[in-house]
Amino acid sequence: MGLVVEYGNYILAAVVLALLIRAVSRTRKSITRNGEPLRNPPDTLPLVGNGIKFLQSRWDLLGWFDKCQRQFGYETVALRVPTLPPGVLIHDPRNLEFVFKNEGLFTKGEFVKRRSWDLFGNGIINADGDFWRLQRKAGSAFLNTANLRVLTDVALPQYLSESVEYLRSNIGKDPVDLQHVFHEITTKLMGKMAYNMEMHADDEFSKSFDYASGATAERFQNPLWRITELFTGAKLRKSISIVKDFGRGIVTRAVQDRNDQKSRDETADEDNKLDQISGSLIQSLLEALGNEQTVADAALTYLSAGRDTTGQALTWTFYLLLQHPEAVTKIRREVQHLLSQQQQPPDSPLNPTLFTPLTVPYTTAAFHESLRLFPPIPFEIRQCQADTTLPDGTFLPKRSVLVWCLWAMQRSRLTWGGDADVFRPERFLVSSSSSSSNSNSPERGKGDDSNGDKFVLGKTSAEFPVFYGGARACLGRKMAEAIAAQVIPTVVWGIELERGWEGERRSQTSLTLPMEGGLPVRVRGRADQV
Numbered sequence: 006m007g008l009v010v011e012y013g014n015y016i017l018a019a020v021v022l023a024l025l026i027r028a029v030s031r032t033r034k035s036i037t038r039n040g041e042p043l044r045n046p047p048d049t050l051p052l053v054g055n056g057i058k059f060l061q062s063r064w065d066l067l068g069w070f071d072k073c074q075r076q077f078g079y080e081t082v083a084l085r086v087p088t089l090p091p092g093v094l095i096h097d098p099r100n101l102e103f104v105f106k107n108e109g110l111f112t113k114g115e116f117v118k119r120r121s122w123d124l125f126g127n128g129i130i131n132a133d134g135d136f137w138r139l140q141r142k143a144g145s146a147f148l149n150t151a152n153l154r155v156l157t158d159v160a161l162p163q164y165l166s167e168s169v170e171y172l173r174s175n176i177g178k179d180p181v182d183l184q185h186v187f188h189e190i191t192t193k194l195m196g197k198m199a200y201n202m203e204m205h206a207d208d209e210f211s212k213s214f215d216y217a218s219g220a221t222a223e224r225f226q227n228p229l230w231r232i233t234e235l236f237t238g239a240k241l242r243k244s245i246s247i248v249k250d251f252g253r254g255i256v257t258r259a260v261q262d263r264n265d266q267k268s269r270d271e272t273a274d275e276d277n278k279l280d281q282i283s284g285s286l287i288q289s290l291l292e293a294l295g296n297e298q299t300v301a302d303a304a305l306t307y308l309s310a311g312r313d314t315t316g317q318a319l320t321w322t323f324y325l326l327l328q329h330p331e332a333v334t335k336i337r338r339e340v341q342h343l344l345s346q347q348q349q350p351p352d353s354p355l356n357p358t359l360f361t362p363l364t365v366p367y368t369t370a371a372f373h374e375s376l377r378l379f380p381p382i383p384f385e386i387r388q389c390q391a392d393t394t395l396p397d398g399t400f401l402p403k404r405s406v407l408v409w410c411l412w413a414m415q416r417s418r419l420t421w422g423g424d425a426d427v428f429r430p431e432r433f434l435v436s437s438s439s440s441s442s443n444s445n446s447p448e449r450g451k452g453d454d455s456n457g458d459k460f461v462l463g464k465t466s467a468e469f470p471v472f473y474g475g476a477r478a479c480l481g482r483k484m485a486e487a488i489a490a491q492v493i494p495t496v497v498w499g500i501e502l503e504r505g506w507e508g509e510r511r512s513q514t515s516l517t518l519p520m521e522g523g524l525p526v527r528v529r530g531r532a533d534q535v
């Protein structure tokens with residue numbers, strides 16, 4: 006009784022406060038479905054909601070997203086992280102299709118931009134409206150069919166043969182990092198074709214960019230990043246400043262190139278198609294955007310979009326292939342079949358330009374199966390710009406955050422069947438005779454090999470969102486597929502690789518999906534080369 010009297014005022018104040026909070030939260034719109042709040046994902050705690058989950062490593066966070074998907078199927082669930090606007094985690098492809106069709110309603114918003122601004126500024130990934138349209142147009146001009154031909158016929162075979170040579174020089178020696186080998190190929194490709202610059206995977210710029218990408222990704226998981234970076238952010242600030250200097254350097258050089266057309270003409274070899282198109286992305290961006298700071302942001306964003314994703318996708322593909330020797334055998338059979346069709350003498354050097362997504366359907370299927378299990382951009386975040394209702398009836402007030410995890414969605418048994426966790430490239434193949442029913446969707450990719458199998462994507466972009474969908478779908482999809490179709494069979498045919506690691510490889514925290522510690526492999530000569 007004495008206690009009640011002593012603390013009476015505090016108790017009264019607490020009751021009034023609780024009533025006030027309740028009244029305010031009732032008047033504010035909240036996320037509901039059929040008038041009810043959404044269910045919480047596993048391990049949701051009082052007060053902190055899912056905040057603790059978001060503080061764990063990104064690899065563990067991806068595992069948690071997968072657990073949610075297994076427990077809830079296509080159901081949309083609540084996401085609550087202190088200091089962030091209320092949000093949802095969607096799993097249903099119908100909801101994602103709605104997002105893709107209503108791009109203006111679901112933008113990156115303040116939530117994403119605030120965290121990635123230092124690194125990407127107004128680059129295409131962050132841009133909306135006219136800034137976005139102009140950059141997309143410049144990118145489409147760069148990725149046109151003629152330039153892609155130069156990539157597949159001139160640039161890639163050259164860089165690929167240098168890498169195969171490097172691998173061969175390591176036969177019988179210590180393990181080499183295959184991720185670094187692929188990163189080097191994609192860095193050289195983007196450097197030369199997009200910016201007319203010689204770039205390498207272990208340049209100071211590349212290392213700083215990797216660090217900045219990891220630290221930027223951590224901001225999406227740590228609600229207190231502004232405070233923690235006051236103490237731990239020195240390396241990030243230094244890395245960003247190196248990256249920005251490099252971006253400005255790309256632009257200065259491009260302006261010089263443009264102004265000094267004469268010297269450009271002199272250095273360009275008339276017969277060398279690669280020299281003629283080198284730097285075409287940066288020149289298109291300069292023309293479209295004018296402002297040099299924006300061009301620098303745009304250039305860095307394209308570099309990240311084009312080089313990191315593709316290099317990592319190849320790395321995870323080989324991670325899977327080296328655990329599935331039967332798939333390696335099938336790729337070699339595919340190559341052998343193609344070579345015999347070309348009537349090439351058995352000892353003639355391999356010509357990688359023979360390999361396109363059309364001529365190597367099994368390889369293309371294996372690449373997509375790897376993209377399914379290890380998507381280079383593993384989750385996406387958008388913010389609602391107005392109140393809206395998703396197709397499953399979930400009401401989202403303006404500013405709500407919407408998250409989908411490709412890593413989890415692309416492992417859904419509802420979409421992919423009971424063997425969704427298994428590496429099975431055949432899920433993307435149909436025999437030519439049975440493929441006609443699948444061939445009329447614009448979302449579906451096709452290839453044909455003389456064994457009678459065709460590569461068929463067979464899923465919409467909302468079911469298999471690895472390259473995004475709608476108006477902002479990935480611009481470099483064809484480029485990535487063309488690179489994979491050439492790199493995978495060339496490496497698999499020419500060299501025997503063995504696992505140089507034990508146990509599971511994980512991804513490190515980043516905006517994309519780099520393999521932590523790289524992919525160590527031992528290189529052997531091929532004894533059974535046909």
Ligand code: HEM
Nearest residue numbers: 310311314315318381382471472473477479480481484485
């Ligand atoms: C396997 C490789 C690749 C994957 C999985 C991939 C995936 C994606 C995804 C998921 C997005 C949407 C990102 C977002 O807005 O949050 C995207 C956008 C984009 N990608 Fe790719 N990408 C790949 C390769 C490439 C390549 C080689 C390029 C060439 C430069 C490229 C250029 C772009 C561009 C410019 C955008 C922005 C499109 C826009 O906002 O309108 N990508 N990509």
